[in-house]
Every structure is written in C-alpha cells, then in structure tokens.
Amino acid sequence: MAKTREEKGRSLWWRIHSWAGLKLAIFMTFVLATGTLSVFAHEIDWLVTPAMRVSPQDGPRASWGTLAAAAAQAVPQGRLQTLYAPIDPWFAAEAWIDTGRDAPLRVYVDPWTGAVTGTHGWANVHRFLRQVHRHLMLPTTIGIPLVSSLALLLLASLVTGIVTYKKWWRGFFRLPRRGDVRRLSGDLHRLGGLWSLWFVALIGLTGVWYLVETLGGKAAVPKLTEVETVVPAPTGAALDRLIVKAQRMRPGLDIREIRFTPDNGVVLLGQDRAWLVRDRANGLAIDPSDGHVLTVLDGMDLDVHQRISEMADPLHFGTLGGLSTKMVWFLFGMVLTGMSVTGVIIHAKRLEKADQDQRSAGRLAWAGMGAWAYICTGLVILALALTPGAIGGAS
Incomplete structure (x- = not known):
C-alpha cells in the first residue's frame, strides 16, 4: 500500500x-x-575546596575594604585584580591575585571575620567545566x-x-x-x-x-574612561570610602564584583534596576587617586542588541x-x-x-x-x- x-x-x-x-x-x-x-x-568546588566554606553568622559582614586588605596581605608579592562577593551565605569571598604567572591565584576570605581561609590555584572544577x-x-x-x-x-x-x-x-x-x-x-x-x-x-x-x-x-561593550594617574589598588579604609561614595550615588547598586584596574580605576559592578543582565552591565568606575567618578554603567541604558547579549548567560546557565x-x-x-x-x-x-x-x-x-x-x-x-x-x- x-x-x-x-x-x-x-x-x-x-x-x-x-x-x-x-x-x-x-x-x-x-x-x-x-x-x-x-x-x-x-557548588561542586565548594564541596571539594575547604577554603571556600564558611559558617554564616548573624552579625554584620566585614567591609569590602577589610576583605581586599586581607587578600592583598595574604599574597604581598602579588597585585589585587578582582574581588567577588560570596555566591551564597556559606561561601567565602574570592579574590584574584596577579602573581606574574599565566593565571591569577585565588584567595578566599571569610565575609564575616575578614580572615583568609586559604588559597587555591587557577584550575578548579568551575574552570574545567x-x-x-x-x-x-x-x-x-x-x-x-x-x-x-x-x-x-x-x-x-x-x-x-x-x-x-x-x-x-x-x-x-x-x-x-x-x-x-x-x-x-x-x-x-x-x-x-x-x-x-x-x-x-x-x-x-x-x-x-x-x-x-x-x-x-557581538554587541558593543561600553568603554571605560582611563585614569590620568595610576596608583596602587586601594584597600582597607581607602576602598571603603570609595564604596560609600558609590552607594550615595547609586543606592540601588548591589555590588557583587570589584575590579582593580591600572587603566580604568576601581570598577564596582553588580545588580541594580535592570533585570536579567550580568553584573558587568551595572556599576561605577572610580579614580582611586581623587575619588571622582569616571564612568557610569546602567543596564537600563542598553540597546536591544546589548540587552540580548547580557541576557544570554543568565538564561543559558x-x-x-x-x-x-x-x-x-x-x-x-x-x-x-x-x-x-x-x-x-x-x-x-x-x-x-x-x-x-x-x-x-x-x-x-x-x-x-x-x-x-x-x-x-x-x-x-x-x-x-x-x-x-x-x-x-x-x-
């Protein structure tokens, strides 16, 4: 048939x-x-890396400046590159330190006590996967x-x-x-x-x-203004003063990442009004030498092309x-x-x-x-x- x-x-x-x-x-x-x-x-890295594990506490968390200072002191011969907020309350904060090698060294800091819990090389489960x-x-x-x-x-x-x-x-x-x-x-x-x-x-x-x-x-990435004077990455009270200024200017910005760049100053990134964007879409770049704001990043200002680009990772993962x-x-x-x-x-x-x-x-x-x-x-x-x-x- x-x-x-x-x-x-x-x-x-x-x-x-x-x-x-x-x-x-x-x-x-x-x-x-x-x-x-x-x-x-x-989370898999958290299970296999003891330094990433901390006990949540009821008290206030250590300031960004305290975390940055602890990470920098742990590897004094290195340069502080990036500092990340904990993913969840039971995670340590994570700093990346440039030691002059091909990849940075990871330093973990207790977000409540400000004490370094350990260090780890660049290779981990997250990087592999x-x-x-x-x-x-x-x-x-x-x-x-x-x-x-x-x-x-x-x-x-x-x-x-x-x-x-x-x-x-x-x-x-x-x-x-x-x-x-x-x-x-x-x-x-x-x-x-x-x-x-x-x-x-x-x-x-x-x-x-x-x-x-x-x-x-690829969608266009906003360009950051360059600093006129290069200074060492601020930590401790110096960084906290910059954070206070940033929070006054952008009270809704939930800072999740801080980049210490020689060319664009201290870049504070996180989540704000725009929904479904990566942390890099919102933030402020501040000149650490005098504290003035160099660049303002707002996810609400993205065009359609940029917004699609920012949505891809949160939706995919x-x-x-x-x-x-x-x-x-x-x-x-x-x-x-x-x-x-x-x-x-x-x-x-x-x-x-x-x-x-x-x-x-x-x-x-x-x-x-x-x-x-x-x-x-x-x-x-x-x-x-x-x-x-x-x-x-x-x-």
Whole structure:
C-alpha cells in the first residue's frame, strides 16, 4: 500500500530527527552533560575546596575594604585584580591575585571575620567545566563555533520531534510502559522531550546567539574612561570610602564584583534596576587617586542588541533566580542529557531484532553513527587531553 503524502512527510522528519540524535550523540551527550554540571560548578568546588566554606553568622559582614586588605596581605608579592562577593551565605569571598604567572591565584576570605581561609590555584572544577563546555579547551575561535553549532541540531530535533509525534499534546501525563527496553526508552524519550520543550528551545536559542557572537555579531561593550594617574589598588579604609561614595550615588547598586584596574580605576559592578543582565552591565568606575567618578554603567541604558547579549548567560546557565532556578536548570539539563542517551538506545533496539549478525545494541549504535562516532570520540578525548595546559596556572 502506497504511503500518503502526510506519511512520507512524517517519515522524512523522522529520518532527520534520527540522524540529528544519532550521528553526533557522543559529542552532544558530552556537551549536554558538562553544561548541566556547569550549573552547579561553583557548588561542586565548594564541596571539594575547604577554603571556600564558611559558617554564616548573624552579625554584620566585614567591609569590602577589610576583605581586599586581607587578600592583598595574604599574597604581598602579588597585585589585587578582582574581588567577588560570596555566591551564597556559606561561601567565602574570592579574590584574584596577579602573581606574574599565566593565571591569577585565588584567595578566599571569610565575609564575616575578614580572615583568609586559604588559597587555591587557577584550575578548579568551575574552570574545567566552563571551558570544556564552552570551547572544548580549543582556541575560542574554533571551539565556540564548534560547540554552539550543536544548538542548531537541538532546534532541529525540537521541530522534528513535534512533527513526528502524533497528537503530542496528549502525552504530557502518559506514563512510560514497562517490560521492554525499547518501549520503555521510547516512552521516556518522548515524555522527557515534551516536558523539556521550553528548555530545549531556550538552550537552543541562547546557543545560536553564542554562535552569532563568535561569528562577528557581538554587541558593543561600553568603554571605560582611563585614569590620568595610576596608583596602587586601594584597600582597607581607602576602598571603603570609595564604596560609600558609590552607594550615595547609586543606592540601588548591589555590588557583587570589584575590579582593580591600572587603566580604568576601581570598577564596582553588580545588580541594580535592570533585570536579567550580568553584573558587568551595572556599576561605577572610580579614580582611586581623587575619588571622582569616571564612568557610569546602567543596564537600563542598553540597546536591544546589548540587552540580548547580557541576557544570554543568565538564561543559558539558570543563574537568573539564584539557587532555585539553578536547581530547575540542572534537573532539565539531566533530562536533556538522558534524552540524548535514550535516542541512541531506541535506534539500537529497533535494529537489534532484525540484525542477522546478532550484534549487541552497543555495537549497532556505534555502527549506526558511522565515521561520526570516531570524530566525536576524538573531540572528547582531545578536550580532556588539552585540559591540563588549558586550565593550569598559578599554584
């Protein structure tokens, strides 16, 4: 019996969906898994780095000046570069100190007592996950387009999945059937796909944006005014005086980061009126030699292009709402990673019964990927091999 035009169309969409999910499955699973773990990369570092852990207290926190002075005194031969506020109450503040090596040294300071809790080299879990997920430890001009191109594959899978799943809107509460691996994996794949439609679209669109940026579509970054006189990074009472002046001028600015730059003075960055922007969108640059304001940054002044650029990271990594949204992003990241695996299982189990050579599901899946299996595996191995040199630095 000849297939109808509708059936032929659905068959074509199904073949596209299968190709997209199978051929690059190894590479896709690796990128999805590392991206999912990246959501909680700081928390993983907190678990494995004792110096990052502090006990929250009821009293007032130490001033920015106290934190900066403690970090600078811990490494007197270095130059204070950046100081970060704690991510959560149980995190230490983090300072980056330039010691003249390829990468800065991390110094952790208790935000209540102002005491240094320890130091750590540049390499950590966050650095590894961030770089391997973003550009596979390759040069960014090569790695970012390579990884970001998977976003096109995600969006293609989203469209083809909806087209091939008849009356998909009825499947949200359809429980997976048991008794057969192929049937169970197929039901889980469809159920996970339905509930994560919004997430796939979000990750796909932000991934496409990263691709656009790396191909020349970056938004303009506001330029900071340069200082006339270069002075050492202010700490202690000197820094606190600058903070007081900044808070009088911008009382709504929640300072989350301080950069001590030789060219642009002390740059105070954080969150203010604009929602869904990175800390760098709001702030003040102050000349530490005389205390006058050099540059004012306000997320409300961004144009559409800049606003999209600032929104990408909070939306992609789920940091827009703190720990609660990160938990949601992690959960759906796990679902998406699982779907990449179940898609391969579905393909292998479909062929297993008809295979005359009685090959295992794993061998069938590998054979189905063809040359792409070797290419994708090679990329993963290359990324891991490049890791020591890519994230090494101060120790």
